[in-house]
Amino acid sequence: MSAAGETVRLAGRILTLRKMGKAAFAHVEDASGRIQLYFRLNVLGDDAFATVKELYDLGDIVGTEGTLFRTRTGEITLEVRRAVMLAKALQNPPEKFHGLRDTETRLRRRYLDFAANPDVRQAFSVRSRMVSEVRSFFDERGYLEVETPVLQPLYGGAFARPFVTHHNALDQDFYLRIATELYLKRCLIGGFERVYEIGRTFRNEGMDRDHNPEFTMLEAYQAYADYTDMMALIEELYLSVALAVHGAAQIPYGDDEIDLTPPWRRVRLHEAIEAATGIDIYAFPEADALLAEVRAQGIAAPERVTWATLVDELLAERVEPTLIQPTLLVDYPVALSPLAKRREDDARMVERFEAFVGGLEVANAFSELNDPLDQRQRFEEQARERAAGDEEAQPLDEDFLLALEYGMPPTGGIGIGIDRMAMLFTNSASIRDVILFPPVRNRESE
RNA sequence: GACCCGGUAGCUCAGUUGGCAGAGCACCUGACUUUUAAUCAGGGUGUCCUGGGUUCGAGUCCCAGCCGGGUCACCA
Numbered sequence: 082m083s084a085a086g087e088t089v090r091l092a093g094r095i096l097t098l099r100k101m102g103k104a105a106f107a108h109v110e111d112a113s114g115r116i117q118l119y120f121r122l123n124v125l126g127d128d129a130f131a132t133v134k135e136l137y138d139l140g141d142i143v144g145t146e147g148t149l150f151r152t153r154t155g156e157i158t159l160e161v162r163r164a165v166m167l168a169k170a171l172q173n174p175p176e177k178f179h180g181l182r183d184t185e186t187r188l189r190r191r192y193l194d195f196a197a198n199p200d201v202r203q204a205f206s207v208r209s210r211m212v213s214e215v216r217s218f219f220d221e222r223g224y225l226e227v228e229t230p231v232l233q234p235l236y237g238g239a240f241a242r243p244f245v246t247h248h249n250a251l252d253q254d255f256y257l258r259i260a261t262e263l264y265l266k267r268c269l270i271g272g273f274e275r276v277y278e279i280g281r282t283f284r285n286e287g288m289d290r291d292h293n294p295e296f297t298m299l300e301a302y303q304a305y306a307d308y309t310d311m312m313a314l315i316e317e318l319y320l321s322v323a324l325a326v327h328g329a330a331q332i333p334y335g336d337d338e339i340d341l342t343p344p345w346r347r348v349r350l351h352e353a354i355e356a357a358t359g360i361d362i363y364a365f366p367e368a369d370a371l372l373a374e375v376r377a378q379g380i381a382a383p384e385r386v387t388w389a390t391l392v393d394e395l396l397a398e399r400v401e402p403t404l405i406q407p408t409l410l411v412d413y414p415v416a417l418s419p420l421a422k423r424r425e426d427d428a429r430m431v432e433r434f435e436a437f438v439g440g441l442e443v444a445n446a447f448s449e450l451n452d453p454l455d456q457r458q459r460f461e462e463q464a465r466e467r468a469a470g471d472e473e474a475q476p477l478d479e480d481f482l483l484a485l486e487y488g489m490p491p492t493g494g495i496g497i498g499i500d501r502m503a504m505l506f507t508n509s510a511s512i513r514d515v516i517l518f519p520p521v522r523n524r525e526s527e
Numbered sequence: 528g529a530c531c532c533g534g535u536a537g538c539u540c541a542g543u544u545g546g547c548a549g550a551g552c553a554c555c556u557g558a559c560u561u562u563u564a565a566u567c568a569g570g571g572u573g574u575c576c577u578g579g580g581u582u583c584g585a586g587u588c589c590c591a592g593c594c595g596g597g598u599c600a601c602c603a
Binding site for chain 1: 528534537538539540551552553554558559560561562563564565566593594595596597600601602603
């Protein structure tokens with residue numbers, strides 16, 4: 082112990098406190114760790130020692146100065162010469178041995194969860210390093226980090242119901258963005274060739290273990306690239322992050338060990354469905370015929386039956402849960418992908434993939450549709466879906482179509498769920514474990 | 528939205544067949560100069576989630592509601 086005898090100053094929150102007649106021990110903790118303090122009457126003097134005995138409680142934050150020594154059990158301890166109360170706790174901290182377990186209190190007073198449960202704090206430390214590595218990854222590859230509007234006059238870029246708000250000065254409603262896609266594409270049209278944005282997006286939908294109404298998504302776009310470039314990108318990104326935050330390409334998740342080493346398994350969507358269910362979705366091009374096949378599988382039909390929703394139902398029910406090891410599902414039906422470019426060899430399909438890891442959808446990418454005429458048709462198809470009752474169909478965006486008419490280079494684009502990535506790298510079962518302050522319902526009394 | 532589970536002291540929890548509201552930690556009083564989940568002696572601090580109902584009597588049984596969790600639905 083090289084610092085023995087030297088004067089040391091440290092501060093922290095009191096976690097344990099053992100007061101005796103003329104001495105007291107405490108453990109204090111700050112972000113760097115915990116250490117024991119030793120207060121002695123004959124070192125501190127009557128007044129200062131009396132203050133410790135009468136005033137100090139668990140949870141208080143104190144500043145101290147003293148010298149280090151080892152107790153007879155060998156623990157490094159600060160013998161305190163001077164001490165000052167930095168913040169007095171008026172509320173009792175959670176119980177020191179059992180910690181804070183009650184899920185409702187943990188959510189409503191999240192600061193107590195952080196204070197009482199170091200492993201909860203640890204997850205956010207991992208998340209922070211992970212995001213840093215993600216930024217470095219894109220920065221090093223020449224992508225420009227940009228920030229596009231959160232408040233948008235029209236929403237788009239994903240299938241979701243938006244949150245709506247109102248701008249008083251303009252007396253105009255705005256939507257909180259459900260995706261950054263259409264603005265990032267405007268950047269491409271304007272000549273930026275590689276852009277990315279890590280941003281909060283908002284979708285007015287239910288919450289569960291892998292959905293939160295506000296979440297962080299990374300979208301990246303690269304001119305003169307296509308979805309195969311995005312396949313390599315997602316594989317390399319996950320590998321880089323794994324090595325940076327975990328030190329290995331293999332990570333534990335739940336009961337599984339996931340190997341992120343590229344290349345990931347690639348399966349064509351309709352083949353994955355056929356392998357799991359025996360149904361060749363392209364052999365049943367009409368919704369009614371496909372519905373009969375889906376029902377024969379014992380799968381409940383979605384509320385709104387279209388060919389596309391049935392395909393998605395098959396995917397969600399029978400394919401996605403099995404995708405524990407990293408898998409790229411490729412070549413989606415055009416009806417599910419109104420912003421993606423059609424395959425040249427099969428106009429029913431688009432150049433798109435979704436990446437799955439640990440059963441979670443972690444990325445969605447495509448060769449971006451840059452034909453303004455086809456894009457208009459796709460929007461018009463969405464408008465028909467909308468008129469038929471699909472609240473999540475995408476609205477026709479004339480302003481975006483106008484931009485496309487000036488010419489967007491062929492582009493590969495990808496959306497990556499940052500929260501789900503954090504779930505994987507922190508081995509968290511719930512997205513709320515990697516969101517600092519998840520929303521909770523107001524209590525009537527509050 | 529449906530179903531299941533839960534809500535008792537600041538925290539973690541117990542509470543029997545319906546019969547005075549409990550324990551540990553925390554807290555308060557006293558003792559204690561190397562303790563470390565300190566120890567020893569004493570002290571219970573409560574809207575039993577809320578509102579009704581049944582009953583001589585409800586934390587416990589019934590109904591409605593609130594809040595949380597889980598599963599499902601939704602999230603193409």
